[in-house]
Amino acid sequence: MKEIEARKEAVSAMLDDELRARECECCSALIKEQPELRDAWDIYALIGDVLRGTPASAMPCSFADRMTAEPTVLAPRALLVRRRMKFYAWPAAAAAAGIGFVTWIFLSVLPAQNVEVASAKRVAVRAQATPTPPAAGRVAGPEIEDYLLAHQPYSSSPVMQGVAPYIQMVSDPSEGAKQ
Amino acid sequence: MKMWRLAIPAIIGFLPAGPSLAADATDWLQRIYSAGERQSYIGTLVYQQGGRTETSKIVHVVDAGGVQERLEVLDGEPREIIRTDDEVRCYTPSTMTVRVEKRVARPGFPERVLGSPKELAEHYRIRKGGTERIAGHECQMIVLEPKDDLRYGHRLCAEIGSGLLLKAQTLGDRQEVIDQFQFADLDIGGRVDHSLLATRVAHGNKPWRVERVEIARGSLAAHGWMLKDLPPGYRLYADLKRVQSGNAEINHVVLSDGLAAVSVFVEPLARRNPPLQLGTSRQGAINIFVRKVGDFAVTAVGEAPAESVRAIAQAVEHRKPSH
Numbered sequence: 001m002k003e004i005e006a007r008k009e010a011v012s013a014m015l016d017d018e019l020r021a022r023e024c025e026c027c028s029a030l031i032k033e034q035p036e037l038r039d040a041w042d043i044y045a046l047i048g049d050v051l052r053g054t055p056a057s058a059m060p061c062s063f064a065d066r067m068t069a070e071p072t073v074l075a076p077r078a079l080l081v082r083r084r085m086k087f088y089a090w091p092a093a094a095a096a097a098g099i100g101f102v103t104w105i106f107l108s109v110l111p112a113q114n115v116e117v118a119s120a121k122r123v124a125v126r127a128q129a130t131p132t133p134p135a136a137g138r139v140a141g142p143e144i145e146d147y148l149l150a151h152q153p154y155s156s157s158p159v160m161q162g163v164a165p166y167i168q169m170v171s172d173p174s175e176g177a178k179q
Numbered sequence: 180m181k182m183w184r185l186a187i188p189a190i191i192g193f194l195p196a197g198p199s200l201a202a203d204a205t206d207w208l209q210r211i212y213s214a215g216e217r218q219s220y221i222g223t224l225v226y227q228q229g230g231r232t233e234t235s236k237i238v239h240v241v242d243a244g245g246v247q248e249r250l251e252v253l254d255g256e257p258r259e260i261i262r263t264d265d266e267v268r269c270y271t272p273s274t275m276t277v278r279v280e281k282r283v284a285r286p287g288f289p290e291r292v293l294g295s296p297k298e299l300a301e302h303y304r305i306r307k308g309g310t311e312r313i314a315g316h317e318c319q320m321i322v323l324e325p326k327d328d329l330r331y332g333h334r335l336c337a338e339i340g341s342g343l344l345l346k347a348q349t350l351g352d353r354q355e356v357i358d359q360f361q362f363a364d365l366d367i368g369g370r371v372d373h374s375l376l377a378t379r380v381a382h383g384n385k386p387w388r389v390e391r392v393e394i395a396r397g398s399l400a401a402h403g404w405m406l407k408d409l410p411p412g413y414r415l416y417a418d419l420k421r422v423q424s425g426n427a428e429i430n431h432v433v434l435s436d437g438l439a440a441v442s443v444f445v446e447p448l449a450r451r452n453p454p455l456q457l458g459t460s461r462q463g464a465i466n467i468f469v470r471k472v473g474d475f476a477v478t479a480v481g482e483a484p485a486e487s488v489r490a491i492a493q494a495v496e497h498r499k500p501s502h
Contacts, residue, residue, distance in 0.1 A: 147467075147478055149278065151442040
């Protein structure tokens with residue numbers, strides 16, 4: 001355990017150009033051999049990219065898997081609570097804060113994200129429960145859209161003041177495709 | 180330790196004296212429904228349904244001019260909705276189309292259905308939950324539990340001072356969350372700059388295609404239709420007609436149990452282009468049922484279980500008009 005930790009430290013140091021050349025070689029070899037260290041390299045590299053503001057083009061597989069395994073939340077605080085860092089043996093708070101920070105920043109540098117959303121630090125949504133889709137039923141296409149719009153003023157859903165229910169009917173193009 | 184015990188009475192003295200306002204859960208519901216008429220606000224709203232998330236910016240102004248608001252969808256396909264007391268404009272930049280729905284004979288604001296406490300109590304158990312802090316605001320939870328499976332339940336969280344909803348969930352029969360609205364940030368009250376109500380998507384020199392619809396009081400019966408064997412609890416709430424430029428009228432009735440609302444549209448099947456697909460379908464949390472009656476399409480849409488929506492569509496019958 002301690003050995004792995006020390007090696008991960010070395011990986012981090014390598015990324016930060018803190019290792020001497022020979023140590024680098026040794027470290028590189030180990031990284032190639034051990035999946036845990038490879039993942040650690042990827043994670044550190046990702047953090048580095050993000051901190052430098054260069055959008056990361058790919059998330060390492062294990063990271064992506066762990067992201068999708070969690071409910072969709074954007075709050076670093078929520079991730080702080082939920083992340084199990086056994087894989088990396090980092091001190092819990094630091095690790096979670098790191099990943100949480102990365103997650104939040106990563107999502108905000110994605111091109112699709114609106115600048116308003118990215119810049120408003122206050123936009124930290126803690127979804128109490130992940131909404132699930134209704135059990136069955138074909139997804140209706142755009143031919144029904146005018147009816148949905150006409151229904152919105154009466155929409156109970158629920159009680160949301162004013163224009164808010166209109167969000168419901170903004171159809172997801174991909175939803176129509178996957179019947 | 181001794182000091183602690185002395186401090187307790189002092190602490191209790193500082194605690195709020197218990198809910199003096201709107202103690203009753205139904206009173207809370209009334210407050211929630213009218214909160215939008217009393218308060219201006221600006222916020223960022225997150226809508227979640229079936230794994231997808233949609234963020235929108237909302238500007239809501241209440242002043243001598245009435246209620247005006249603008250919603251702009253920030254994720255995915257851009258869309259903007261601007262609403263005043265008698266008009267709703269829906270901008271879709273991807274098709275350069277703006278749909279303008281104008282209420283000719285004003286049914287009044289708000290249109291959203293809220294039945295009397297007695298009516299609601301027939302179909303829902305309404306109770307207060309705990310308090311919750313959302314987007315920096317203290318909120319009271321109100322739970323509406325349906326008494327049967329013909330309607331959905333709701334969990335609402337309203338800001339204690341204003342009654343504005345900060346979070347709202349639609350619940351299925353297994354208490355699963357069907358959809359959820361939640362404000363990520365909300366600034367309540369104060370003067371909201373009217374410039375924030377101006378459209379952000381419709382500028383430039385390119386012309387927008389305008390689709391106009393007029394909404395007026397209608398009469399389903401006068402067109403030879405009637406409602407028979409509606410599911411328990413659902414009654415006729417609104418009877419309207421929609422007139423689109425150049426087209427004939429569409430009948431639009433709203434059925435409700437005092438909270439849930441299902442709209443039924445009746446129009447000639449041939450006029451629908453692209454054509455409607457018959458049977459059951461859904462759009463997010465909204466269930467849809469389309470059936471053919473003679474040459475007409477009868478379409479029911481609403482936030483109610485699929486079976487209720489189907490039963491309501493089936494309740495629309497055509498009788499021979501008396502000449």
